[in-house]
Amino acid sequence: MFILTFFLLLLNLPILMASFIHPxxxxxxxxxxxxxxxxxxxxxxxxxxxxxxxxxxxxxxxxxxxxxxxxxxxxxxxxxxxxxxxxxxxxxxxxxxxxxxxxxxxxxxxxxxxxxxxxxxxxxxxxxxxxxxxxxxxxxxxxxxxxxxxxxxxxxxxxxxxxxxxxxxxxxxxxxxxxxxxxxxxxxxxxHTSLSLAMASVIVHFSWNWVGLVISDDDQGTQFLSYLRRELEKNTVCFAFVNMIPINMQLYISKAELYYNQIKESSTNVVIIYGDSYSTLAVSFQFLASRGLQRIWVITSQWDTTTSKRDFMLDSSHLTLAFAHHHGEIxxxxxxxxxxxxxxxxxxxxxxxxxxxxxxxxxxxxxxxxxxxxxxxxxxxxxxxxxxxxxxxxxxxxxxxxxxxxxxxxxxxxxxxxxxxxxxxxxHDSWCLKVNAFLKKTQFTNPVGDRVNLNPKEELQEEYDIFQIWNFPHGLRFKVKIGQYSPYFTHGQQLHVYEDMIELSTGNRQMPPPSVCSADCGPGFRKFWQEGMAVCCFKCSPCPENEISNETNMDQCVKCPDDQYANIEQNQCMQKAVIFLSYEDTLGITLALVALCFSAFTALVLGVFVKYHDTPIMKANNRKLSYILLISLFFCFLCSFLFIGQPNSATCMLQQITFGVVFTVAVSTVLAKTVTVLLAFKITAPGTRMRNFLVSGAPNYIIAISTLIQVTICSVWLVTSPPSVNIDVHSEHGHIIIVCIKGSVTAFYCVLGYLACLAQMSFTVAFLSRNLPNTFNEAKFLTFSMLLFCSVWITFLPVYHSSKGKVMVAVEIFSILASSAGILGCIFVPKCFIILFRPQEKSLQNIKENLPSRTDISLIVTHNYIFTSYKPNTQL
The missing domain is CATH 3.40.50 (Rossmann fold)
Incomplete structure (x- = not known):
C-alpha cells in the first residue's frame, strides 16, 4: 500500500511543481x-x-x-x-x-x-x-x-x-x-421555425441527396426529424441513417460503437447534428470526432464551441457548416x-x-x-x-x-x-404581474436593427446565416460566412450562397465532396428503382431505341419526334435525313444520264429512219410502225425522269400511268409488226379476205385497241386508289424515306400483267415467224427483243419487292431502261447498221435474187409497194 501511494505521488509531482513554478x-x-x-x-x-x-x-x-x-x-x-x-x-x-x-x-x-x-x-x-x-x-x-x-x-x-x-x-x-x-x-x-427549410435548401443547392442525421432521442429531436424529413422528401433527399442518441448516458455508452459503425459504414459524406449540446449527443459528437471520422458536419451555432476542440481535426476535403440566427454585429x-x-x-x-x-x-x-x-x-x-x-x-x-x-x-x-x-x-405580486404583462407586449427594434418581439403567440420566420468552419491543429479555426437564408424572399430565391467565398476557402465553387446514394445517370440514361431501395438510390438504364435523355437523372426518356432520331449517345434528337432518289445522288444522276443517252440515241435512230425512209429496207419494215415504236421508246426512256427527284402527288400519279400507257404502245407496236410479218409471208393467195385485211393496214389497229384497254385500267386505278406520296419514318434509322406508293397494288399488277400478256403474245407470234426468209424478216429480232423484255420484268418482281426506298425506285427505272434498250437494240440497231454501213445488202437486185419464186413482193412491203408490176412465178 505504501508503494502504491508513493507511486501516485510520484506521478502527480510534475503537476505540483508546475503549479508552484508557474501557475x-x-x-x-x-x-x-x-x-x-x-x-x-x-x-x-x-x-x-x-x-x-x-x-x-x-x-x-x-x-x-x-x-x-x-x-x-x-x-x-x-x-x-x-x-x-x-x-x-x-x-x-x-x-x-x-x-x-x-x-x-x-x-x-x-x-x-x-x-x-x-x-x-x-x-x-x-x-x-x-x-x-x-x-x-x-x-x-x-x-x-x-x-x-x-x-x-x-x-x-x-x-x-x-x-x-x-x-x-x-x-x-x-x-x-x-x-x-x-x-x-x-x-x-x-x-427554429425555418431551420429545416434552410438546411434542406442548402442540401439541394449542393446537390446532396444522401445525408445522415444524428439527433437526441427526445421530443425536440423527434419534432426536428419530422420537419426535416418533410422538407427533404419534397426535394427527393433521403436519410442514409437516423441515429437517435439516448438521453441516458449508460444506455448511450452501451450502444456507442453501434452508432459509430453505422456512420462509418454509411456511404454518405454529410451528417446533420441537431439537439442539445449539453447532453449525451455532445458526448457522441466528441466520440465521433475522436475516432477520426471525417464527414461534412451540418450543425447549428450551439455546436460551434464543441467543434473547436483541438482533438477535432478536419482535412481539406471535410468541413463544418454551421447555421446561426441572422443578426447584425453588435x-x-x-x-x-x-x-x-x-x-x-x-x-x-x-x-x-x-x-x-x-x-x-x-x-x-x-x-x-x-x-x-x-x-x-x-x-x-x-x-x-x-x-x-x-x-x-x-x-x-x-x-x-x-x-x-x-x-x-x-x-x-x-x-x-x-x-x-x-x-x-x-x-411584489402586483409588480411581477405588471412586468409580465408588459413583457408579453414588448416589441422594439434593437440598436443592431433587428426586430424583437416577446409575445409567445407571435412566431416570426427566422433568417439564418450559414458559416463554413475549418478546423486546424492546436485549436486554430477559419470561419467564414458563405450564405444566408431568408424565408421572406420568394420561393427559389430564399437561399443566397456566396460562391466566391466558397471558392476562397475551398478553391472550388462547389462544396466537396458529393454526397449521393447513387452515381448520377448521365444523358442517354434513365433512372430505375428496384424494390426495397430508397427513392434516392437507383440504377441507370440506357434509353430505349429512338428515345433520349438530355439531362442528368431523368426518370423517363423522351421519345424523339417522327422526323427526328436519337444519336448514338441518345442525348439529342437529330433531324432525320430525307431520302429519295435525287439528282444529287450518284445513283440518281447515273440513271438520269443513261436515260438521257438512250433518249438521244432513240432520237438519232428516228432521224436516220426519217432520212432513209425511201430505202427498200425501210419500206419493207413498215415505216409507220417503226416510227410509232421509236417514238414510244423515246418516251419510255423519258418517263424515267418522273421517278427521279422528290416525289409529289403529281409525279406519283404520272409515274405509273405514263409508264403503263407508253410501254403498252411500244409492246403493242411490236405485236403489230410481228403479226404483219407473219401474215406477209403466210398469206399468198391473191384476193383472199386475210390478204385484203393485211393490205388495208388492219394490224395497226392492234396498237389503238391495246392502248385503249390499258388506258381504261389506268383510269379505274386513278379513280379508285391513285398513287400518292408516302413518308416512311420507320424503315431506316435516321432517315425519312419519301417514295410513291402504288395506292392499289392490284391495279399496279393489272398494268404489269396486261403488259406481260402483250409481250407474251408478241413473243409467241415472233417465235412462229423465226424461220421465214431473212431478206426482210425481222421476226428473229422481235423474238429476241420480247425475250429480253420478259426476262427483265420477270426479274424485276422479286428484286423490286426485296428493295426499299430509293433502291426500289432505282430497280424500276433500271427495268424501264433495260427493257426499252432491249427493244431498241434488238430491232433497230441492226437496221441502222445496214442502212449506214452496208446499204448494198438490201438493194433491189439483192432482194429479187433472194426472194422465193412464189413470194409476192407486194405482200412483203404490205401497202408500200416496191415493184407494182412484178408478179411471182405462179408455176413454182
Whole structure:
C-alpha cells in the first residue's frame, strides 16, 4: 500500500511543481481535465435597477473574477449591454441597470440543485436579495443550457412569497416553451421555425441527396426529424441513417460503437447534428470526432464551441457548416472588451484565458509564451480569436434580454408617471404581474436593427446565416460566412450562397465532396428503382431505341419526334435525313444520264429512219410502225425522269400511268409488226379476205385497241386508289424515306400483267415467224427483243419487292431502261447498221435474187409497194 501511494505521488509531482513554478500550467492541466464539464455549466445573472447612474468602472470591478472563458463572454456581454443602456438618455433616465456576479454564478446543473436546496432553508443566500414584504420580484437571466433554466425556474417558483421573471439565453428548447409550467419564463432565442427549410435548401443547392442525421432521442429531436424529413422528401433527399442518441448516458455508452459503425459504414459524406449540446449527443459528437471520422458536419451555432476542440481535426476535403440566427454585429462590443482596463486581471487568469482560446498542448514549446505580452495585448488577442463573440447567439440573446427589460420597465415608469391613479397594486405580486404583462407586449427594434418581439403567440420566420468552419491543429479555426437564408424572399430565391467565398476557402465553387446514394445517370440514361431501395438510390438504364435523355437523372426518356432520331449517345434528337432518289445522288444522276443517252440515241435512230425512209429496207419494215415504236421508246426512256427527284402527288400519279400507257404502245407496236410479218409471208393467195385485211393496214389497229384497254385500267386505278406520296419514318434509322406508293397494288399488277400478256403474245407470234426468209424478216429480232423484255420484268418482281426506298425506285427505272434498250437494240440497231454501213445488202437486185419464186413482193412491203408490176412465178 505504501508503494502504491508513493507511486501516485510520484506521478502527480510534475503537476505540483508546475503549479508552484508557474501557475499558468496548472490552469492548463485543470482546463484539460474539465473542459467538457465547463461546457455543461450554466450561469445566472440577477439584473438590478438602481436609482442613480453608474459608470463603466463599476462593471470593470465586478468582472475581475476567474471563470472559464466560455462563460466569461456572457458576463462581458451583459456588462456591455447594461453600460450601453445606462448611457442611453432615452431609456431609464436617471436610473441604472447593474448586476452582481461572482464565481458562484456559474455552476453545473447538479451544483445548482444543491445550492437551491440550501436556499430553501437559507433564503438570504439568494444574491443581493432579502425576502422582505416590499421586495418587488426577482428578475433572473439564466442559461446557456436549458437544464439550468429549468432547475432555477422550478425551484424559485417554490417560494410563494416571491415571484420570478425569468429570461433565458442560449438556444431555444421546447420544454421551456410550456407556458403553463413556466408562465413567467421568456426565451430570448428564437424558435427554429425555418431551420429545416434552410438546411434542406442548402442540401439541394449542393446537390446532396444522401445525408445522415444524428439527433437526441427526445421530443425536440423527434419534432426536428419530422420537419426535416418533410422538407427533404419534397426535394427527393433521403436519410442514409437516423441515429437517435439516448438521453441516458449508460444506455448511450452501451450502444456507442453501434452508432459509430453505422456512420462509418454509411456511404454518405454529410451528417446533420441537431439537439442539445449539453447532453449525451455532445458526448457522441466528441466520440465521433475522436475516432477520426471525417464527414461534412451540418450543425447549428450551439455546436460551434464543441467543434473547436483541438482533438477535432478536419482535412481539406471535410468541413463544418454551421447555421446561426441572422443578426447584425453588435456595434462597439469588441471595442468595449479591448478598452477594458485589465489592471486587476492576474497573469494566471489571462494565461487561463489564453490556454482556453488556443487549446495549447502541455508542452511549453507548443504554447505561446505570455510572459512578455502586455495585459492589453492579451485581452485584444482574446477578443480577436475567441468564439467570434459579436456573432455568438448567446451573447445576442443577452443583448436583447437587457434591452427587453429596459424597454419594459421604461414603459411601466412612463405609465406610472402619466397615470398615477392606475398604480393601485402594492407588493411584489402586483409588480411581477405588471412586468409580465408588459413583457408579453414588448416589441422594439434593437440598436443592431433587428426586430424583437416577446409575445409567445407571435412566431416570426427566422433568417439564418450559414458559416463554413475549418478546423486546424492546436485549436486554430477559419470561419467564414458563405450564405444566408431568408424565408421572406420568394420561393427559389430564399437561399443566397456566396460562391466566391466558397471558392476562397475551398478553391472550388462547389462544396466537396458529393454526397449521393447513387452515381448520377448521365444523358442517354434513365433512372430505375428496384424494390426495397430508397427513392434516392437507383440504377441507370440506357434509353430505349429512338428515345433520349438530355439531362442528368431523368426518370423517363423522351421519345424523339417522327422526323427526328436519337444519336448514338441518345442525348439529342437529330433531324432525320430525307431520302429519295435525287439528282444529287450518284445513283440518281447515273440513271438520269443513261436515260438521257438512250433518249438521244432513240432520237438519232428516228432521224436516220426519217432520212432513209425511201430505202427498200425501210419500206419493207413498215415505216409507220417503226416510227410509232421509236417514238414510244423515246418516251419510255423519258418517263424515267418522273421517278427521279422528290416525289409529289403529281409525279406519283404520272409515274405509273405514263409508264403503263407508253410501254403498252411500244409492246403493242411490236405485236403489230410481228403479226404483219407473219401474215406477209403466210398469206399468198391473191384476193383472199386475210390478204385484203393485211393490205388495208388492219394490224395497226392492234396498237389503238391495246392502248385503249390499258388506258381504261389506268383510269379505274386513278379513280379508285391513285398513287400518292408516302413518308416512311420507320424503315431506316435516321432517315425519312419519301417514295410513291402504288395506292392499289392490284391495279399496279393489272398494268404489269396486261403488259406481260402483250409481250407474251408478241413473243409467241415472233417465235412462229423465226424461220421465214431473212431478206426482210425481222421476226428473229422481235423474238429476241420480247425475250429480253420478259426476262427483265420477270426479274424485276422479286428484286423490286426485296428493295426499299430509293433502291426500289432505282430497280424500276433500271427495268424501264433495260427493257426499252432491249427493244431498241434488238430491232433497230441492226437496221441502222445496214442502212449506214452496208446499204448494198438490201438493194433491189439483192432482194429479187433472194426472194422465193412464189413470194409476192407486194405482200412483203404490205401497202408500200416496191415493184407494182412484178408478179411471182405462179408455176413454182
Amino acid at each position: 499558468r500550467y496548472f490552469w492548463k492541466m485543470k482546463q484539460s481535465e474539465g473542459k467538457d464539464g465547463d461546457l455543461k455549466k450554466g450561469c445566472i445573472f440577477f439584473p438590478t435597477i438602481l436609482e442613480w447612474p453608474v459608470d463603466k468602472e463599476y462593471f470593470k470591478k465586478i468582472l475581475n473574477i476567474q471563470t472559464p472563458t466560455e462563460n466569461y463572454k456572457f458576463a462581458l456581454s451583459l456588462a456591455f449591454t447594461m453600460d450601453e443602456v445606462n448611457r442611453n438618455p432615452d431609456l431609464l433616465p436617471n436610473k441604472s441597470l447593474v448586476f452582481e456576479w461572482n464565481e458562484d454564478n456559474c455552476k453545473s446543473v447538479y451544483e445548482w440543485y444543491s445550492a437551491i436546496q440550501l436556499w430553501r432553508y437559507y433564503p438570504n443566500f439568494v444574491p443581493n436579495y432579502i425576502c422582505e414584504e416590499d421586495t418587488m420580484c426577482i428578475l433572473v437571466l439564466t442559461g446557456p443550457n436549458w437544464e439550468t433554466s429549468v432547475t432555477i425556474g422550478s425551484y424559485l417558483e417554490l417560494w410563494k412569497f416571491q415571484q420570478v421573471i425569468q429570461l433565458t439565453y442560449g438556444h431555444f428548447h421546447p420544454i421551456l416553451s410550456d407556458h403553463e409550467k413556466f408562465p413567467y419564463l421568456y426565451q430570448m432565442a428564437p424558435k 456595434s462597439g462590443f469588441k471595442n468595449f472588451v479591448q478598452t477594458m482596463n485589465p489592471i486587476k486581471y492576474t497573469e494566471e487568469y489571462l494565461a487561463r484565458l489564453e490556454w482556453m482560446n488556443f487549446n495549447c498542448d502541455a508542452s511549453i514549446s507548443n504554447c505561446k509564451t505570455l510572459m512578455n505580452d502586455s495585459l492589453n495585448n492579451s485581452m485584444e488577442r482574446l477578443v480577436v480569436r475567441t468564439f467570434d463573440m459579436s456573432f455568438s447567439d448567446g451573447i445576442y440573446d443577452i443583448y436583447n434580454a437587457v434591452y427587453a427589460l429596459a424597454h419594459t420597465i421604461h414603459a411601466m415608469f412612463l405609465q406610472q408617471v402619466e397615470n398615477p391613479t392606475m398604480v393601485n397594486g402594492k407588493g
